[in-house]
Amino acid sequence: MVTRKEDFSKWYIQTIQKADLMDYSPVRGCMIFKPNGFEIWEHIQEALNYRFKQEGIRNAYFPMLIPESFFNKEKDHIEGFSPELPWVTEAAGEPLEERLALRPTSETMFGDAYSKWINSYRDLPMEMNQWANVFRWEKRTMPFLRTSEFLWQEGHTAHATAEEAKTRTQRMLDIYAEVIEGVLAIPVFKGEKTPSERFAGAERTYSVEAMMQDTKAVQAGTSHYMGTKFAEAFDIKYLNSDNEHVHAFTTSWGVSTRLIGAMIMSHGDDQGLVMPPRVAPQQVVFIPVGPWQKNPAIMDKIYELNEELASKQIRTVIDGSDNRPGYKFNEWELRGAPLRVEIGPRDLENNKVIVKARDLDEKVDVEFANFAEYIENALDEMQNRLLESARERNSQHIYTDINTLEELENHIEAKKAANENPGWILAGWDGTEESEAKIKERTGFTTRNIPVEGTVDKKAECIVTGKPAKETVWLARAY
Amino acid sequence: MVTRKEDFSKWYIQTIQKADLMDYSPVRGCMIFKPNGFEIWEHIQEALNYRFKQEGIRNAYFPMLIPESFFNKEKDHIEGFSPELPWVTEAAGEPLEERLALRPTSETMFGDAYSKWINSYRDLPMEMNQWANVFRWEKRTMPFLRTSEFLWQEGHTAHATAEEAKTRTQRMLDIYAEVIEGVLAIPVFKGEKTPSERFAGAERTYSVEAMMQDTKAVQAGTSHYMGTKFAEAFDIKYLNSDNEHVHAFTTSWGVSTRLIGAMIMSHGDDQGLVMPPRVAPQQVVFIPVGPWQKNPAIMDKIYELNEELASKQIRTVIDGSDNRPGYKFNEWELRGAPLRVEIGPRDLENNKVIVKARDLDEKVDVEFANFAEYIENALDEMQNRLLESARERNSQHIYTDINTLEELENHIEAKKAANENPGWILAGWDGTEESEAKIKERTGFTTRNIPVEGTVDKKAECIVTGKPAKETVWLARAY
Numbered sequence: 001m002v003t004r005k006e007d008f009s010k011w012y013i014q015t016i017q018k019a020d021l022m023d024y025s026p027v028r029g030c031m032i033f034k035p036n037g038f039e040i041w042e043h044i045q046e047a048l049n050y051r052f053k054q055e056g057i058r059n060a061y062f063p064m065l066i067p068e069s070f071f072n073k074e075k076d077h078i079e080g081f082s083p084e085l086p087w088v089t090e091a092a093g094e095p096l097e098e099r100l101a102l103r104p105t106s107e108t109m110f111g112d113a114y115s116k117w118i119n120s121y122r123d124l125p126m127e128m129n130q131w132a133n134v135f136r137w138e139k140r141t142m143p144f145l146r147t148s149e150f151l152w153q154e155g156h157t158a159h160a161t162a163e164e165a166k167t168r169t170q171r172m173l174d175i176y177a178e179v180i181e182g183v184l185a186i187p188v189f190k191g192e193k194t195p196s197e198r199f200a201g202a203e204r205t206y207s208v209e210a211m212m213q214d215t216k217a218v219q220a221g222t223s224h225y226m227g228t229k230f231a232e233a234f235d236i237k238y239l240n241s242d243n244e245h246v247h248a249f250t251t252s253w254g255v256s257t258r259l260i261g262a263m264i265m266s267h268g269d270d271q272g273l274v275m276p277p278r279v280a281p282q283q284v285v286f287i288p289v290g291p292w293q294k295n296p297a298i299m300d301k302i303y304e305l306n307e308e309l310a311s312k313q314i315r316t317v318i319d320g321s322d323n324r325p326g327y328k329f330n331e332w333e334l335r336g337a338p339l340r341v342e343i344g345p346r347d348l349e350n351n352k353v354i355v356k357a358r359d360l361d362e363k364v365d366v367e368f369a370n371f372a373e374y375i376e377n378a379l380d381e382m383q384n385r386l387l388e389s390a391r392e393r394n395s396q397h398i399y400t401d402i403n404t405l406e407e408l409e410n411h412i413e414a415k416k417a418a419n420e421n422p423g424w425i426l427a428g429w430d431g432t433e434e435s436e437a438k439i440k441e442r443t444g445f446t447t448r449n450i451p452v453e454g455t456v457d458k459k460a461e462c463i464v465t466g467k468p469a470k471e472t473v474w475l476a477r478a479y
Numbered sequence: 480m481v482t483r484k485e486d487f488s489k490w491y492i493q494t495i496q497k498a499d500l501m502d503y504s505p506v507r508g509c510m511i512f513k514p515n516g517f518e519i520w521e522h523i524q525e526a527l528n529y530r531f532k533q534e535g536i537r538n539a540y541f542p543m544l545i546p547e548s549f550f551n552k553e554k555d556h557i558e559g560f561s562p563e564l565p566w567v568t569e570a571a572g573e574p575l576e577e578r579l580a581l582r583p584t585s586e587t588m589f590g591d592a593y594s595k596w597i598n599s600y601r602d603l604p605m606e607m608n609q610w611a612n613v614f615r616w617e618k619r620t621m622p623f624l625r626t627s628e629f630l631w632q633e634g635h636t637a638h639a640t641a642e643e644a645k646t647r648t649q650r651m652l653d654i655y656a657e658v659i660e661g662v663l664a665i666p667v668f669k670g671e672k673t674p675s676e677r678f679a680g681a682e683r684t685y686s687v688e689a690m691m692q693d694t695k696a697v698q699a700g701t702s703h704y705m706g707t708k709f710a711e712a713f714d715i716k717y718l719n720s721d722n723e724h725v726h727a728f729t730t731s732w733g734v735s736t737r738l739i740g741a742m743i744m745s746h747g748d749d750q751g752l753v754m755p756p757r758v759a760p761q762q763v764v765f766i767p768v769g770p771w772q773k774n775p776a777i778m779d780k781i782y783e784l785n786e787e788l789a790s791k792q793i794r795t796v797i798d799g800s801d802n803r804p805g806y807k808f809n810e811w812e813l814r815g816a817p818l819r820v821e822i823g824p825r826d827l828e829n830n831k832v833i834v835k836a837r838d839l840d841e842k843v844d845v846e847f848a849n850f851a852e853y854i855e856n857a858l859d860e861m862q863n864r865l866l867e868s869a870r871e872r873n874s875q876h877i878y879t880d881i882n883t884l885e886e887l888e889n890h891i892e893a894k895k896a897a898n899e900n901p902g903w904i905l906a907g908w909d910g911t912e913e914s915e916a917k918i919k920e921r922t923g924f925t926t927r928n929i930p931v932e933g934t935v936d937k938k939a940e941c942i943v944t945g946k947p948a949k950e951t952v953w954l955a956r957a958y
Contacts, residue, residue, distance in 0.1 A: 032542065032588075058518065061517050063504045065506045065509060084571055088565045089566070092563055
């Protein structure tokens with residue numbers, strides 16, 4: 001197997017296939033989520049559904065097909081999405097009168113429905129989410145990170161005031177950060193996208209961005225404040241307490257199955273996947289060792305210990321196959337199982353097992369009496385360790401002292417020569433699209449987001465023009 | 480509001496709209512699942528996922544778009560589905576080289592993948608499920624029961640032997656019956672579909688059928704044994720222990736969001752929905768009565784009682800709106816909330832609440848001390864009551880003594896004249912498609928299924944020809 005250092009993209013593709021997370025499909029750009037890959041998504045769904053419910057946001061399901069005329073109602077929206085849309089033009093043997101797009105996102109459908117459902121301020125806020133498949137016909141695809149069909153959740157809300165809508169936009173960004181850090185163990189950088197990177201039709205777009213091991217960025221989640229743009233396009237009005245019909249303020253926000261890709265690129269190593277315990281399909285794998293087949297007491301003990309973990313809702317698997325232990329060790333390391341529990345005749349005699357965490361080298365003897373408690377703690381500790389070690393790694397790849405485009409070009413050259421990754425640059429920016437375009441053209445770096453006020457030191461000058469900086473912005477190469 | 484007796488279909492449409500379960504969409508035949516409707520589906524999903532997991536069946540996700548060439552591999556399959564397919568013919572501004580169908584079902588996609596993933600008997604059984612949206616372009620649609628896009632689960636399995644595949648087919652039918660009866664409180668009739676009603680491409684199709692209040696049948700779930708037909712079409716072969724490459728035996732099985740429609744038509748009454756507690760989004764609704772706004776202790780008590788139920792995972796809602804209690808009572812009856820809890824100043828003094836079950840007329844005084852326990856039992860009791868009363872109603876509409884087509888025609892006429900529903904007929908059948916077609920032509924009744932051996936008395940003669948009956952079959956009008 002290729003190492004991350006040799007070829008990170010190739011390492012990624014090999015790893016996800018060998019770990020049985022996905023397969024390619026006969027349809028260009030569309031992939032199959034195999035059970036080991038899909039279950040990661042199910043755990044992300046649980047974590048988000050729990051938080052959505054706490055916020056009073058319920059799930060709905062809207063039709064996948066969107067009439068062409070709907071897109072044309074919001075000019076920026078159609079311009080942004082039309083290059084990527086697949087179209088249904090015939091059904092049941094007959095051409096359709098109007099083309100129907102496979103949804104790339106559903107602001108238009110929610111907008112049309114909200115305009116019917118919202119009448120007075122009593123109907124507000126109206127807040128719904130849906131879990132759905134969406135389509136964006138991509139030229140270059142990469143499993144999980146960029147595919148023509150993917151799975152996501154999209155929340156859509158309407159509010160009586162701009163304030164309330166802005167609060168919802170921020171709150172969802174915070175929830176994304178909580179889940180991506182707390183469940184996927186990926187540290188994120190919160191901030192606002194520049195105008196050129198905004199969602200098509202939004203007034204403001206916020207994102208959480210994550211740094212992969214090759215220091216490329218992944219936009220891990222976005223939250224959009226629409227102002228009244230979609231309300232105007234779809235006529236979402238309510239009767240306010242002054243008896244006037246006024247436009248509502250809307251938001252939308254989403255994360256997708258690209259989080260699975262981000263998780264793999266954040267934690268994997270040259271032996272394969274490293275799964276954060278909270279999303280691992282198998283959190284603990286039991287492997288009998290030594291002449292266990294001749295000693296049935298070993299498997300009996302494994303069943304007993306397994307039962308202890310099952311009662312704590314810990315997800316386990318017992319590998320009682322005929323393969324050699326060494327083969328099984330490799331296999332489960334490749335699949336990223338957080339904890340491995342070995343037990344052989346000697347261990348049984350000594351009332352203990354051997355536990356190894358996927359991300360550590362040492363093996364630990366654990367007595368039967370403390371087993372379940374030890375495992376429970378060890379899973380929590382590994383979860384925290386993965387987040388901390390990703391944070392630590394990130395901090396080594398952040399550059400705050402690059403002040404001109406030339407310095408950035410030199411930095412990139414030097415890193416390339418040393419076979420190292422270029423990292424992320426915290427830069428001053430004059431706020432113009434021209435400067436942003438120049439950065440991209442000369443370095444391949446793009447603006448990721450403008451960090452939340454107060455979280456980083458302000459830059460004095462624009463990295464391109466040397467003029468006073470309007471904002472401070474993260475620059476990086478991105479997936 | 481129209482009553483069930485006056486116009487059952489109209490009653491259904493009014494009820495689901497007033498109870499806020501769904502809305503129509505701008506796309507012909509496609510509907511919006513609003514949160515109250517979608518949550519019913521979420522509870523069905525939980526119940527099925529739990530059982531799938533116990534069976535060792537995991538969830539996956541396959542691409543929605545299916546290349547036209549895939550359909551052509553199984554002749555019966557394409558013949559059965561092609562009249563209903565929508566096609567994507569262009570994407571990203573360009574015509575596609577090959578049309579892509581929106582999946583009506585995914586045997587072809589799983590078949591193609593399984594042929595790659597299955598090599599030896601060690602890979603078998605291979606068993607996966609997916610939750611997905613599917614498309615069948617319908618001419619006549621009805622919310623939940625028949626829509627152009629709907630949601631379902633489809634399981635696909637491959638086995639080394641015909642026996643094992645048949646066992647899986649039967650087991651899934653049993654699981655559907657368990658969930659539909661145990662969770663949705665709808666009694667079902669298990670049996671095998673006649674050849675003309677088989678899934679396109681199956682060797683045998685089994686179904687669970689349910690009787691609605693208008694005595695029309697709903698096919699509530701199906702399980703198919705494919706033999707080696709799909710394995711031959713998609714080249715799913717494995718190396719058996721004799722070192723020969725042989726075809727696998729496959730199955731598929733599914734239930735859809737039409738179960739939501741079946742649930743409504745089974746339990747609803749002229750006041751609106753009646754939700755079985757296990758799927759009700761709100762199981763208990765608290766309504767303060769009397770001059771409660773002047774007496775804050777009432778709401779405090781409600782919060783306290785609500786907390787007791789929350790700790791038992793009971794889904795509750797507190798209606799503290801400004802509307803009159805009578806209005807609220809009607810509203811929550813319309814929405815089908817299983818239990819209503821009223822509390823006013825007098826109740827508070829007497830340390831009790833008043834509880835009313837949606838399906839019973841009487842109100843019961845319940846002391847605070849027994850509250851949570853009472854509610855827990857009352858929910859279980861209502862769940863059982865709904866199933867039993869549906870069983871009782873079914874038994875009143877089953878006719879086993881109609882032996883000729885003429886008798887059936889007279890029966891239908893007589894029922895019509897009395898403004899009663901025609902029910903289901905248990906009939907003898909000579910097993911020919913001609914007889915089946917004649918029944919449909921003359922009466923509008925179709926064969927539902929052939930009951931599981933031994934569950935009903937065998938019929939001696941065919942209802943059409945009077946010849947010796949090959950099988951006994953349920954006849955009914957159907958949705």
